[in-house]
Amino acid sequence: MSLLTSLARLRALDEGVAQPIATVRHCHLSARPMVFIPLKLSGEAAAPLAAMLGTDRAAPHLLVVTQPRNRDLRFAWAAELAGLLLPYIEGFLSGTETVERRGADPYERVLDAPQLVVPNPAGVAFTRLLGRSTRFRRPDGPYPVPEGVPVLGRWLTYFAERAAYPGSSLTLAATEELGRHWASGQSGLEDANLAALTGWITDGPSDEAEDPLIWPPAGPATDPGFDAEVLAPAIESGSAERVAEALRGQLEPTWRLMWRAIDLLGALPAGAGVASRWEQDRGSFSGMAAQLAEGAPPQARRDGAIAAASRLARMERAQAAYDVQRAYDDPLVMAEHRLTGEAFAGEVVETDADRVEGEGRSRKLRPLVVIKTDDPVRLAPGTALGTPQRREQGAELMSARDGLVTVKITKGMGRSKTPAPGSVPEVGERVCYTSLTDDFKGSPGLPEAEATPWTHGGPPPEYVPADEDAVEEWS
Amino acid sequence: MSDRLDELERRIDGLRAGVRKAMRVRDTVTARALRAELRGAERAWDSLVGGVPESGPDDQGGPTGRDAGSSRGEESRLVTVREQVHQALTLLGAPAQPRLIVAVGEAFFGGALRSNQLTSLRRDEERSFRASPYGRPYYLCAALTDRLSPARGLLAVSTWPLARRMVGPLSPRVDFLTCAIAVARQLNDDPRAARLLTRMARNIPGGGQGDLGPPDPGRVIEAAAGELAVHAERDTRDRDTLAKRATSQLGDTARLFGAATLSTVARDTITKGGR
């Protein structure tokens, strides 16, 4: 959290309403998101209790395990879930485009991809566990499960993994996305309560958000009072209707909140980088679908050393790129870097557009721009700079003194002897420059999996799911 | 009818909220009253939805529930439970917990025992014994601790030698190994029997063979007997000592069902002396 966000929180607390900390939306929002609210049985690792899900806010599907300790009913529930989620996911596979790649074969990328929206990070974690507990199952053999369940498990695993990937929008946790765009007047801990956070953004804070009788928890954990007073007697009564109705009552308020959260995010204009990140998501999703179609084995229980290291490196790069993109897309995010002196903004007060350096063949166009700024600049001369106003432009800091910063433009002026029109800012224009740039080191030189050094466990055996995985008890 | 349902649902919601509010402030009196009202409303709702008569035979909420005495149906079920437990214990040949008894009943006698049916068994047997001592050919009774009190959660058969029902420090392990051998000897084609043996075998050094495949009964017997040989001598000695003490200190009832506390031991000893 930056001081800027802290200030926004203070302001929110003082004014009784959440304050924006973004001016554009940084996540992709699907035209047809799949809202998924799972509930689990208290005290169990991954025993599903119910889920409310669907793409139509007026017609949620309710799936209930009416006897949560019954293994068969749990798998029947998973099969029902597969019956709803798989057609939704697979529906996106029909429309594709061919993508050419340098140095590799072209591949087919879907034109649009599915999007799973869960209430909170705990919902993502439970999705991962559901995936883990179903992807190794088999429709045949000693403990058969309904067709579709293992495939569901692989998709749930995939969606949960993508949720951890910075900038990916295939899986969104509502509280996280809201919290990325608004600062409430409460702590981060309390922001994990969807009702409370939405309250801050819309109607103002209310203690009702913490009253489980008014706003049941958004899952996957249920309210202990509900468990004791409503659910346990309903299960004991053996009446499936009663259990279903009880759980519907717990899920419906969250269902409404989820769509409210989606509307809130949808009202913000999309940031410039959203489309390109969604393109990556579409590529990733296409890759996963291709793996499934080729009959690849389910995702391993644990990554090998190389896979883990390269995954970590990928995530770090994605995080850095995501941070930079958000700053370039959103002046309010850039403001955090201006506050720390890694960026500055102001008005152009002087330019030397036709300035050149060098003689003869090495003669280069190097215009100078002087910017007047109120920002505390903490950049050394020679620092490479970029600017959100002209993304192709490259620049270098010459000097910064007394609120005047001189910048030399080094790139992005076209090929002629004078700068292309508009490529150099003019006097009176407001501009922003920053040392943040989106070019990062390539992937670290990690060996292939087969060459994993012995210090890291040696080459991993190729992952072949054992029978043990398929017959593992689910109790 | 749906009007009535709507109204009931509203009432149920209101009552539930009331109960939970009351529970939050620990107002148990109000909670209990509201809960009773709630159960009534829920029953009405169930019957309206499912067309079940409002106070059918399954009604457990009313005051005329299971405490009302033993109908003929219950009596016959009790006998069945009793016999199934006897069969299972006889197969095992050692004191056992309800959980194991249920598993053995399932695996070897196709029974459908549930462990909650076993909770009051020992008490019922004791009552029956007190009413007419030795009126039955056998009783399901207690295993006795080194204080001669009933060991928690263990069932035994009255016709066994007294030492077998004694629990010294090593006895729980010895009994487990004995039971594992018995299960291995009886192993049949029922997958539930194989599962039970697998579960037991993996807790015996050298008895399991990974998690897969049916367990090899010969191997389990050998492994269990191997460990048993380590404990047998001391356990037998401990049990014999305890059995002697039980014989000299306890009256008939306490010898079968255990002395509840130290003071009971004393009283029983006196009773015995007076007899």
Place this chain on the structure above:
Amino acid sequence: MNRLDVLRGTTPQKPHDARAIAALAANPGCTRRALMDGAGIDKDAAARHLGFPAPFGQSPFAITRGNVFEALVKADGCAELLRMLREVLGLPIAEVAYHDVENVGAHLRHAHTRALFDRAARDGLDAGTVYDHPLLSLEIAGHTAYLEPDVVAFQMGGRFHIVEIKSFAVIDGQADPAAVAAAARQAAVYVLALRRLLEELGHDPLRVAHDVVLVCPENFANRPVATLVDVRRQLAVLRRQLSRMTGLDGLVAELPDDLSFDLLPGEDGLPTRPAAELADALRRVTARYAPDCLSTCDLCFFCRDEARQEGASDLLGRQVRDELGGVASVAEALGLADGTRDPAEGQEEIARLLRNAERLRRECLA
């Protein structure tokens, strides 16, 4: 009479269990909490009476699950437990002796536990290996708390190990870190209690291992798996907190004489003291509210409400508080940001940052 007892008045003392003792270390800077815990006041009852019931509760499903799992671990003469102890401690085959300490009446269990452990530590001969539900004790601010570990395992000629049975799952070698941390804190309480017991009996307290055996279900099956968890750090924190509690006398000495946290329980055990009066009494002792309290302290809603009324920046969490560098109130921080308040000495830097932040926010949101 102990001043802490005076503070509690006629309210019966609430016995500490291991979880409560472990929680003592949660917010060591909070005087209100230290005093209430030291005096043994039922904070849960107090919070309810004040109209701020704690947001905690345990689902009956979770409780049942916990009991079922513990029963499974101990079933059939602790067959699963012995397998695991043989695996993680290298217990020899011959060591299987089992003592069900719960077979003894409640009032005798502590004495029985002492006798059993004394015998084990003394000669080891004929000693048990698995002690089921022994009863230990620990002095907390002058009062004895009784503690009941799930199992204590003793290796002949060797060490005592606390065995903690928890029903949260270990999936592919990983468990919820918060759950593991809580289990470790709780187990550390037992380690300390058992060490003090050995010390009292004249044995080497270090014969109680600082590695505790944590038993959890593995993956999605019920099969238990054991892991050794080093609780040295938790032990150090706990010791420090307990020594602070004995040092409460210093705190107590400065309290006004008429201060009382008495709930004045009536015949039905429910508090009869006017809630406003109790609230006033509590407010005379400073609290240190932090959002973390919401998951650890029964009084959290009361203290949060107080922080709100005071406009304290604590409400927003430690991170915000740290970032504000000692500006404690919301109004003060906003005043510095708006420039309507002049920075006090030492606040110049944070004031400059806040003013800059405010300028940037205004510019971007214009």
